[in-house]
Amino acid sequence: MTLASLGVIIPGIAALYEFGVKGRKRLGYRVQMDTTAMDVVQTPFRGALGDLRKDGVQLTDPTVVLLRIENAGATGIDENDYAAPVKSKAGITVRFPDRTVVGMVVTELSNKYLKAYFEDWDELTVGGDTIELPRVQLNKKAHYKVLAVLDRAATATAPLGQYQEPEVSGGIRGGVGQGGIDRTESRTGPPRTLYALIGLLAAIVVAQLFIFVRSDRATPLDCAAGRLTVTGSTAFEPIVREAARSYADLCPDASFSFDMRGSGEGLLTLNEAARQAGGEASTAGLLAFSDGEKPTGMPGLVPRPIAFFLFTIVVNAETGVHDLAQEQIQRIYRGEITNWKEIGGRDLPIRLISRNPGSGTRAAFQHRVLGGRREPGSNSDDCRNRDPGTPPGVVRCARDSTEALLRAVAETPGALGYSELGAAAVRDDLTLVRINGQAAEVIGADHGTYPFWETEFGYTHGEPDARSLAASFLRYLTNQVGADIIRANGDRPCAELANPQLCRPS
Template sequence: MALASLGVIIPGIAAIYEFGVKGRKRLGYRVQMDTTAMDVVQTPFRGALGDLRKDGVQLTDPTVVLLRIENAGATGIDESDYAAPARSKAGITVRFPDRRVVGMVVTELSNKYLKAYFEDWDDLTVGGDTIELPRVQLNKKAHYKVLAVLDRAPTATVPPGQYLDPEVSGGIRNGVGQGGIDRTESRTGPPRALFALVALLAAIVVAQLFIFVRSDRATPLDCAAGRLTVTGSTAFEPIVREAAESYRDLCPGASFAFDMRGSGEGLLTLDRAARSADGEAPAAGLLAFSDGEKPSGMPGLVPRPIAFFLFTVVVNSEAGVHDLTGEQIRQIYRGEVTNWKEIGGSDLPVRLISRNPGSGTRAAFQRRVLGGQREPGSNSDDCRTRDPGTTPGVVRCARDSTEAVLRAIADTPGALGYSELGAAAVRDDLVLVRINGHRAEVTGADHGTYPFWETEFGYTYGEPDAESLAASFLRYLTNQVGADIIRANGDRPCAELANPQLCRPT
């Protein structure tokens, strides 16, 4: 608790300092150059630098200083803000110990309006060891630069070739700290204080993680014990198996059994168990997943939206197609296109490989892509030739699982089918067909440009006990590690959609 409080308090203090303290009026300066003008290696290119003079007398130990005076705060500085007597025109004084000023120019103005402040130097000192600078109005981020040529003073106490730092004095009323002029630094990266703050916050995070692992690893926040049988969608099976394994690692008291035979079969299994003798008891440890809503006639089954689930149309790589319009797909399934060359593909017969009736994936395809049109029945067992006695037309076959459909499409030239996106996307022997130019993506489906999707529902008989394994596992899928697993498979938890109402039952 204390570490968590520090994690909130420290960034708050940093924000107050950054915007409440540093954000006030702040006058700053930088010594951008302070160097000798002597030719220390005796090069032949000294030119004018080798003959610097004052009143005809050559300088003995010349130095050049470049100062930048700047507004280093977040608000403007007016002439009246300078902390100096009202009768004085000087706002800033620069003194060069053991040196004397022999020349000075203002070399750079951040804005033309600053020029007027340097056109009248009456009552200001430029000479001896001092330069007085006027009270200059500096808007936010405004600055000017002063270039001074200096020589060693006759009374200097430091050896030739050495010199003391400039002494810059001045101040701002109601400025940061004591209101004095601050020496600032030119840097391209973040300030050192920021690195220190980040390091401190990182240490707090690591400490919190260590405490969490030590204290909570054995008893996670939402663990439930017991045995849960999971049935239903084969399309959702890879996700639910991975999530169950992850849950079991966190909660050793939980165990899972799987009987994934399709959405329709899963819902029937749950409904039959609930209708059996002794009421709800046989269904208490049973959870069914369905691609889409339950059919009518199962009033005891309660749906919970789990994921926005994407599907894709899949074609054998030899067919020579990558993009189909929705109308072309409907024509193919009506039997109006029998060879891929008719719509610009290869010279191969069209063969359709579907899921068995009762499949949630098949129902989603009929509803979302075929516009409610039902697929005709199968006329082939091997998916290559029509069975004897069947009506001539496109070869149609069906398989009982997502993996079986994908294997058959990959092995059958000219084959077309459909599948859950995650299972199809990991294969390199199939082509995922774009629909109307749009590939299977959550963004497109969420905004209505990609049509082939469905809500994945988790069904229980009635409301499960809040402490039960079924209830805990459903929460795990929607707002804990299970949600990460859903995202990793290309789908989305319903709560993360731009239009989350798409997931709601109709």
């Protein structure tokens, strides 16, 4: 609470200083040059600089000074703002100890209106060791420069060329601090105070994060104890395993085991466990994940939408194919296209590698890409040659997991398959195929231009106790770190869709 308060108070004070204090009237000056004109390398081109004179007499130890007078505040300075007697035309006095003013000119005006203030220059005191400058109206950011030539005073005690800096005096009424003229600095970057403020705020943020992480690890939100067996989708397995590890790190009294054999197998396992037990108590520690909705005949299983899950078509890298129309994919699976050269690829026979029946990925492919048409059965074990006795046609085989399918596609010339996006995207030995010119991306699926997606559901038998590990883990997947893990794999929590209705059971 203290750090959070400081994070609000400090920027407030800084803003108050910047606009309420520093933003007031402020008169400033810079000594941009103060150098000798004699103690230099005598080049052939020194010209007049080597023979500076006054009234025909050469100067003893001439120096050149360039002063910049500026409005360094956020509001304008008027003639009557100068802290000087009303009858005095001088607003600023510049004294040069041990030196005498020989001559001076105005070398730069930020705006032409300033010229009028110097037209009666001769009425001001110019001589001795002092220059008097007029009461100049300086709008915001306005400035002028004065170039003065000086010589060593007859009464000077300082060594040649080693004089004190000019003494600039003056001020304005109601200005910053005591209203005196401030020596400013020329910077191209932000002021040091800004760096200091940023550093302080960064330290506060880091401290808050450290305290939050420590407190979060000490008493994590929504922790539950017990053991949970997770079954179902092999496509969702990498995400659920990573989320379970993260949950167990935060909640040491929770443990997980996995039996991922496909969406259909997982739902059957959960349903059968409930049937044999005749109640819900024995299934409290069992959770099933499915790519898509459960089949009919399992009324006791309760779905919870977890993620908007993307799938992709993959082909062997040697096919030369990167984009397929959905109609072409359907013709391939009907056996009407048998060689990649027929649709612009290389001269390779097409070999289809599918998931086993009961797979949620296979069901999503049939529903979303094949238009509800079921895939024909397998006719090959090795995915390269038809089994003896099978009729002619495209080679078709099936694998029991996502990783097994991807490995088979990568190793089989001319192979085509389908997979969960995250597992396929990390491989460099496959080609991910666009469908109808659309890559597998959430935005395209969310808006109906990419067809191959499905809702990932978490199933329990009946409603689990709100304090149970199953209920807590399901909440963790959708509301906490689990949601970040889902996003990191290229998918989205259902609540983040532009059209969340897509995730709801039909």
